[in-house]
Structure formats: structure tokens, C-alpha cells
Amino acid sequence: MATFSQLAPQIIENVGGSENIQHLTHCATRLRFTLKDAGKVNKDALYKLPEVVKLVENPGQFQIVIGPKVEQVFAAIQASLGGQTTADPAAVTQGSLVNRLLATLSAIFTPYIGVLAGVGVVKGIVVLLQTLNLVDPHSYVFTVFNALASGVFVMLPLFIAVTAAERFGANKFTALALTAAMIFPLTDPGIPGEFHFMGLALNVKIYGGAVIPAVFAVLFLSYVERWLKKVIPELAALVFVPCLSLIICGFVVFTVIGPVADYVGVGIANGYAWLYNLSPVISGALLAGIGQIFVVFGVHWGIIPLALINIQVNGYDTIMAMFMSAVMGQFGAAFGAIFIARNLRDKQIAISASVSAFFGITEPALYGVNLKYKMLFVFGSVGAALGGAITGLLGVKTYSFLPVLNVFELGLFSGPDSKMIYEVLAIAVAFTVPAVLTIIYGKTRVLVPSAGPGLSGDLSR
Template identity: 85%
Template sequence: MTTYSQLAQQIIKHVGEPGNIEHITHCATRLRFTLKDKNKVNPEALYGLPEVVKLVDSPSQFQIVIGPKVDQVCSAIKELLGEQTPAAEETTAQGSWISRLLATLSAIFTPYIGVLAGVGVVKGIVVLLQTMNLVDTHSYVFTVFNALSSGVFVMLPLFIAVTASERFKTNKFTALALTAAMIFPLTDPSVPGAFHIMGLALNVKIYGGAVIPAVFAVLFLSYVERWLKKIIPELAAFVFVPCLSLIICGFVVFTLIGPIADYVGVGIANGYAWLYNLSPVISGALLAGIGQLFVVFGVHWGIIPLALINIQVNGYDTIMAMFMSAVMGQFGAAFGAIFIARNLKDKQIAISASISAFFGITEPALYGVNLKYRMLFVFGCIGAALGGGITGLLGVKTYSFLPVLNVFELGLFSGPDSKMIYEVFAIIVAFTVPAVLTIIYGKTRKLVASPAS
């Protein structure tokens, strides 16, 4: 039996056995459980597992921070659960509407976040090749690189269809067919940009990379499909449920849901831009300064749709530019801890946490080092606020989505109004300040772990 299988068995046991698990998914570092009864969880036993970094009990999910190996652990758990997992239809929403919304966003966007992160690095390579004139933009090499880096974001509704169909309990392939239809007009030059019906201009070429229209399209499909299954005899359901679902949802989505959802997305982007422009410096400092608190409470993936909407509507985003400093601030504090560690074990933990933070994964740094010694977390927030203030002051933007924030994706800050060099300056400040403060703090007084650690 593999190490992952053994760990998976222990986790299943300590969260209340298979019968207590309604759903499991994961993000970059966390197992995210939907449980029937959280009282059946054994926190002490879970903390006794060496691979478990932290437990986070949110109203809608029970989260176990594992680290970079979370994908293998999650796969092992799913393999062991097999058919024992309760039917998806039995899953019930828990917590407030905000908790349910965050849980839904997490379920829809986190499963493919690793792919988006990898594509982001490829996109950075494309931008550098283009801006430095290293290859002909009409060459085969550039064309392949550009297709690999752009295809995912243009076809994002297809990715949303897969995870949203699981969340909303509808047929995955019908959802794919519906969102593929939304994207199709972009592939056919003969399709007009807009149709004028009853005095309304309906644009059918607006759904490439669309977030909100795709989510609501699949949500609507789930209701239509369930309704059709009730009224169509079983013998005919195999053909006519997907057929009628696509016809009904297709016309409603293109005529009503899509345009309205698109306007909602534009409104969200404009609302954020209005708040940001009230004072870019304060906005940058505040959002970057508290950015890692979103990670602490396990709701950081709720930011993803807003950043994606900004890219789709405006062609650029400022949120992730600021959050890059939030990551680098905690990285700096954990890095500084290497030089003040009192023993070999603490030094090894700080080194390991720093390496993870360098690649944009901050949970090991947060739970293993910075929150353990509270002032280090504070120093990280101070550095982040300074870096975020700089990005706001200088108007730094990213021109492609940054799902994981690390230096390998700096190329995505290059664009029509490129200020990549300012982002480099901001993250240097965000990293250096907490690193120096941590070293000074550690050299002048004895570090004492917080009681909660």
C-alpha cells in the first residue's frame, strides 16, 4: 500500500468514515470536504498526522491543509471511497448564502487552477518572445506557443461547464455542448457580430473567456434538465432530454441569460474599478496587506472570478498585481526566519516553507512559521501593504490571469501600458522589508510561539 493510500485511510477515518463524506475536492494545498456532521471529525488525530499542516473549519467546508502533495492525497481518498461516496443529489448546502457562494466558487474554479497556473507560465514565455522580438510572430514556434497559452482562456466556459455541472448536478456533456455553442460563433467569421431582434442588439460573440454567463448557463441547464426528466418518459429521455435541454437553454442563454450575465460582469468590473480609483494607493496597500488573511480563512479562491472578469471586460487586472505583494510579504518573513531559527528543525521548516512561498504557495509559510510567531505574519502584512501601495501608486496591471503568484509569471505584466519593472520593484520591497524586520526582531528578542500554534 502506498504512503498516499495509508494517509488517505487515516484522513477518511478521522473525518468520520466514508459515510460522513458528501463531497471532496482540493485546491493548490487543501483538501476541501463537505461533511454531513462535523462533530464526527477528530481534530487531534488529524493534527497527529505529520502531513497535516492545518485544519480550517469554515461554515460550508472542512479544510485540511496538506501542501503540494494534496492532489495525490485527494486522488487516493477518492479511490478508496469509490462507490461508498453518497450520491451527489444528497449533498445539501450548509451555512449562510455567503458561505454557500464561496463554496460554489471554490468548487467551480479550483479543480483546474493548476492548469491555469501552468498556462500562465507559458503565456509569460509568449509575451517575452513577442516583446523581445526573439521569434517571428507568424512562425510555427510562436503560433504553437500562442495557441497553448491562449486556448484555455478563450475556451474557459468549457472548463467551467465540467466543474459547474458537478456542482449543480446536471449532465456534464450536455453542459459542455451548451457552453461549446456559446463559444462557437467566435470560430465562424460568417456569423454576424450582433443580431437585431425587436429593437434589441444581441451579440453572440462575447462568450470567449466568459465567466458569469457560463456559470449561469449551466445553473439554468440544471433546472431545465431536472424538469424534463420528470415529464419525458424513460424510453425517450436518453435522446430528448439533452435535445430539448439544449434547444430551450440555448435560446434562453443567447437571448436573455447571456446578455444579462455579461452586463452583470461589466457592472462588477466597473464597480471594482470605481472603488480602486478612489485611491489606488490605499486600495493597493489595504488589499495586499490583508490579502493573506483570505488564505488563512480559506476563502482566497473567491477572488478568482473577479480577476477573470476584469481581464475579460477591461483586458487587464489590478487585483492580482496587488496580491503578488501579499505572497511576497509572507515569503520574505519566512525567508528571514531561516536566519533566526534556534534549532535545526525550525530552520528546515523555514527553508521548506520559503521554497513553497517562492512558487506562490504560502500555506506552509503561514501555518508552519509566520502565524506560529505572530509578529512574523504582521511583518509579512506590512511588507505586502508597502508593495501593494506601490503597485497602486504606479498603476501596475497584469494583462492575463495570474492564478498562482510567483516570479515565473512576471511576463504577464507586459502589455499595452507595461509597468512590469514597477511590479518587480514592488515585490522586492514586499519581500525585503519583512525579511529584514524578521531578522532584526529575531536577533533582539527571543521568539515565542503563539498559544494557538
């Protein structure tokens, strides 16, 4: 931790100092800063720091790609800042609409990506236990495994409540109370599924795992809270702001926001399904082929809500099945680079990048190897497109959300209309094709690294 303790102040200094940081969060591989003045960033100095792989600039957000050690670096920076990295509501209003949306999605979903990835592995174990008939589905062991694998996704609005409250400037405990109320009808069999109120048919048992309703519920809560704090005397605010916030938001959410947001979610899922079904093969090839471009620009977490919505509405998702091939394509290219490395350092970089990609983290492979030698990235994309086409052709689906794509979650591709072996075939093609192309290409010509900060070396023989 001593290394990270030394690194943190240097990062803070070179992004313009603590006073220039409005908000800081992280995903699986990146530090994501909202800065007051991006012009104060010293990019050359940042590139010289250990652990810094790449800098990615988006209007409204400055990203530093660290890799698997990002959580330790984030913790060290947070300690250096005295823990003052919570969201400033003003930060939400910066940048274009698209960039604000992406920044908001990142802030809401990335803090618990690791937990969702871990739960995905547990869910894969549950599926394998069922598929192979290794345990009685009514046994204690299976019940515990199933609870661990399913509880997070049913209670997902509670996770959203915490991060959305931080993003929108609402009280996180009031947000938790509001989203808990949305989930509560699922826990009581005595509550009817549908009510008729003011001529409307309202279903109160639709918010388990709900994404859009939970986000908009907390957003509305943030406005109600701010208004109530202005009109309620400070002496009474402790009790009556949360009390009135819950009453007002509760009825509005159950009557208007929840049903409308649910219809929006259904519409999004149906719209995606319509586009996908026009040609699953072309859709699979296209999305898998360009999948890692989203990672390059740091906007890949914007896919998360769509995949979650598909799971909630349809009970399955096809996007992550395609993106598994996108990951394996770049993995294959980086793996092939091991065999054409000219020196020990380049071989070590390729090995390290390949290990990270095997576990679903592709940034080290992208920035350390594949983008350095552009054809390797192209080979990875070609392999990904072929794998994605196979997933579309064979109708591969995942029956649980997969935020980090690796072989440990393959069990989740088995279900009523999909088989794990189909996804295995797809990722085998996605991996093998770029690995072979990389080796052939590297053996027959000199590879010249692309120009750019941090991009140097020679993998050619």
C-alpha cells in the same frame, strides 16, 4: 504512494467516515470537504497525522491544509472511496448564502487551477518573446506558443461547464455542448456579431472566456434537466432530455441569461475599477496587506472570478498585481526566519516553507512559521502593503489571469500601460522589508510561539 495510501483511510476515518462525506474536492493546497455532520470530525487525531498542516472550518465546508502534496493525498482518498467524490446537489444548499457562494466558487474553479497556473507561465514566455523581439510573431513556433497560452482562456466556459455541472448536478456532456455553442460564434467569421430579435440587440460573440454567463447557463441547465426527466418517459429520456435541454437552454441563454450575466460582469468590473481608482495607492496597500488573511480563512479562491471578469471586460487586471505582493510579503518573513532559527528542525521548516512560498504556495509559510510567531505574519503584511502601494502608484496591471503568483509569471505584467520592472520593484520591497524586520526582531528578543494545535517550537536565538 504507499504513504498516501496509509494516510487516506486515516483522514476518512477522522472526518467521520466515508458515509459522512457528501463531497470532496481540492485546491492547490487544501482538501475541501462538505460533510453531513461536522461534529463527527476528530480534530486532535487529524492534527497528529503526517502531511496535515492546519484545519480550517467554515460553515458548509471543512478544509484540511496539506500543502503541495494535496493532489496525491486527494487521489489516495478518492481511491479509498472508490472514486465516489462527485457532488451531491443537496450539498449546495447547506450553510449561509455567503458560505454556499464561496463553496460553489471553490468547487467550480479550483480543480483546474494548476492548468491555469501552468498556462500562465506559457503566456509569460509568449509576452517575453514579443517584448524582446526574439521570434517572428507570424512564425510557427510563436503561433504554437500563443495557441497554448491563449486557448484555455478563450475556451474557459468549457472548463467551467465540467465543474459547474458536477456542482449543480447537471449532465457534464450536455453542459459542454451548451457552453461550446456559446463559444462557437467566435469560430465563424460569417456569423454577425449582433442580431436584432424581438426588439433586442443581441451580441453572440461575447462569450469567449466568459465566467458569469457560463456559470449561470449551467445552473439553469441543471433545473431544466431535472424538470425534463420528470415529464419525459424513461424510454425516450436518453435522446430527448439532452435535445430539449439544449434547445430550451440555448435560446434562453443567448436571449436572456447570457446578455444579463454579461452586463452583471461588466458592472462588477466597472464597480471594482471605480473603487480602485478612488486611490490606487490605498487600494493596493489595503488589498495586498490583508490578502493573506483570505488565505488563512480559506476564502482566497473567491477572488478568482473577479480577476477573471476584469481580464474579460477590460483586458487587464490589477487585483493579482496586488496579491503578488501579498504572497511575497509572507515569503519574505518565512525566509527571514531561516536566519533566526534556533535548531536544525526549525531551520528546515523555514526553508521548506520558503521554497513553497517562492512558487506561490504560502500555506506552509503561514501555518508552519509566520502565524506561529504572530509578529512574523504582521511583518509579512506590512511588506505586502508597501508592495501593494507601489503597484497602485505605478499602475501595475497583469494582462492574463494568474491563479498562482510567482516570479515565473512576471512577463504578464508587461503591456500597453504597465511594465514588468514596476512589479519587480513592488515584490522586491514586499519581500525585503519583512525579511529584514524578521531578522532584526528575532536577533533582539525571544520569540514565543502562539498556542494552538500543531503550533510548537522556538525560532528564537
